[in-house]
Amino acid sequence: MSSNTPDIVTPASAGNFRGYHQSQPADIDEEIARVGSGTSGGEYLRCFWHPVFITSELGDLPQAIKILGEELVLFRYSGDKLGLVHKYCPHRRASLEYGRCEDRGIRCCYHGWLFAPDGEILETPGEAPDAEPAKVVRERTRLGAYPVIEYKGLIFAYMGPPDQMPEFPVYDVLEIEDMTNRPYKAPYTCNWIQVLDAIMDPVHTTFLHSQNSHPQFSEGMSEIGELKFYERNENHFLGSSTRRVDDNAWVRMNELILPNFTQAGSAFAADGTQSRYFGRSCFTRWVVPVDDENSIAYAWANFGERGDPHQYNTKEGCELIEQGEVLDRSPEEKQRYPADSEAVEGMGSISTHKGENLMPTDRGISLYRRRIRQQIKDLKQGERPPQPWRHGENSVRTYGQDTVLNLSPKDGENDRKYLAEIGAAVMDMQFQYEEQGNEARDAAIIEKLKDIETNGIS
Ligand code: FES
Numbered sequence: 060m061s062s063n064t065p066d067i068v069t070p071a072s073a074g075n076f077r078g079y080h081q082s083q084p085a086d087i088d089e090e091i092a093r094v095g096s097g098t099s100g101g102e103y104l105r106c107f108w109h110p111v112f113i114t115s116e117l118g119d120l121p122q123a124i125k126i127l128g129e130e131l132v133l134f135r136y137s138g139d140k141l142g143l144v145h146k147y148c149p150h151r152r153a154s155l156e157y158g159r160c161e162d163r164g165i166r167c168c169y170h171g172w173l174f175a176p177d178g179e180i181l182e183t184p185g186e187a188p189d190a191e192p193a194k195v196v197r198e199r200t201r202l203g204a205y206p207v208i209e210y211k212g213l214i215f216a217y218m219g220p221p222d223q224m225p226e227f228p229v230y231d232v233l234e235i236e237d238m239t240n241r242p243y244k245a246p247y248t249c250n251w252i253q254v255l256d257a258i259m260d261p262v263h264t265t266f267l268h269s270q271n272s273h274p275q276f277s278e279g280m281s282e283i284g285e286l287k288f289y290e291r292n293e294n295h296f297l298g299s300s301t302r303r304v305d306d307n308a309w310v311r312m313n314e315l316i317l318p319n320f321t322q323a324g325s326a327f328a329a330d331g332t333q334s335r336y337f338g339r340s341c342f343t344r345w346v347v348p349v350d351d352e353n354s355i356a357y358a359w360a361n362f363g364e365r366g367d368p369h370q371y372n373t374k375e376g377c378e379l380i381e382q383g384e385v386l387d388r389s390p391e392e393k394q395r396y397p398a399d400s401e402a403v404e405g406m407g408s409i410s411t412h413k414g415e416n417l418m419p420t421d422r423g424i425s426l427y428r429r430r431i432r433q434q435i436k437d438l439k440q441g442e443r444p445p446q447p448w449r450h451g452e453n454s455v456r457t458y459g460q461d462t463v464l465n466l467s468p469k470d471g472e473n474d475r476k477y478l479a480e481i482g483a484a485v486m487d488m489q490f491q492y493e494e495q496g497n498e499a500r501d502a503a504i505i506e507k508l509k510d511i512e513t514n515g516i517s
């Protein structure tokens with residue numbers, strides 16, 4: 060052949076090129092990807108409390124937000140109390156984003172109707188007070204409103220049926236003495252499921268965050284650990300990854316409580332080189348759907364001895380904890396060093412899950428998606444999904460953590476097998492102390508971990 064003849068493709072080899080046969084896009088996963096009112100996934104998500112805003116970002120003006128596909132307005136009344144209502148005034152649809160915050164609620168800018176935080180129409184000042192149509196509308200019509208709770212700098216809302224409102228859950232990591240919990244948020248321009256998946260995908264840490272994009276967290280994460288997945292109480296999923304770092308065994312635990320609560324180990328405090336006993340998650344985080352094609356991670360970043368170092372207690376530090384890079388970077392830098400945003404937003408606004416090829420390392424993802432599907436089905440039959448489990452008066456027990464034990468490889472033994480045994484022992488042991496109070500439970504776990512380090516796995 061002459062040197063300017065195109066190479067590679069010949070009629071005989073053209074059959075290997077499957078672009079044409081695969082050019083139809085795969086379907087999206089309608090059942091779990093849609094979040095709007097009345098959709099399967101949307102009704103399921105409306106069974107839970109979700110964070111919807113950061114308290115310090117709400118000033119004296121109403122704030123338009125979108126959550127679960129609904130356009131809403133968050134506002135303060137009577138100084139520091141909070142209200143969350145549908146955006147459009149039931150008179151003639153003016154936006155309450157332009158309303159006025161007052162002592163008793165929010166007043167529409169257009170004709171001055173005043174609404175209580177529960178949506179009651181308190182005043183229709185343009186109408187004669189005893190005019191029948193105005194009386195009827197005040198009695199029979201309400202502005203849509205949702206209950207909200209402010210807790211440690213985040214504002215949570217419950218958007219489901221009012222008679223089914225669950226208890227507001229409080230988590231153990233928020234009750235650790237000396238831990239600073241700083242609220243942060245990270246927006247994603249894609250469906251919530253593809254953001255959520257990463258928490259049950261410990262292998263992406265090895266590739267995306269380490270081998271591909273220079274170590275965005277610690278060097279030790281560049282090894283694939285021994286993986287193990289657990290499901291507990293039908294809504295709590297755990298993925299452990301146990302790695303060898305010199306003479307240490309590093310057990311890192313990611314967790315998901317359905318539908319969208321996530322924790323992991325630390326981002327920067329643990330690298331496997333130093334002993335660590337039940338260090339807690341660097342974030343306590345929810346992946347909240349804005350609509351079908353956008354989501355926001357609302358979270359606390361956790362700083363202190365058991366979390367990440369205080370030096371990361373900045374806006375940029377929180378972004379590094381969230382995804383290994385700051386959010387605002389040049390397109391070139393994003394291509395050279397992609398982080399979670401690039402990985403999950405790059406799939407498109409709603410990933411076509413039906414075109415995936417899930418592998419054994421994706422087991423955590425298969426497990427949790429299957430459980431969501433089951434719970435959606437049950438909900439359609441009238442059975443509501445479980446709320447985060449807690450024992451008695453204790454806060455919700457969580458397991459996101461790092462433990463680094465000085466357990467060197469055993470002569471003549473398969474070290475991968477040994478690491479898997481260490482990971483399993485650390486996890487199983489953690490489940491033993493759930494009935495104790497926070498401090499007693501932590502102390503018992505830490506003591507037992509030190510015992511494993513000294514005496515080996517019993
Ligand atoms: S549109 Fe709100 S009071 Fe008229």
Ligand SMILES: [Fe+2]
Binds near residue numbers: 257268399
């Ligand atoms: Fe990640």
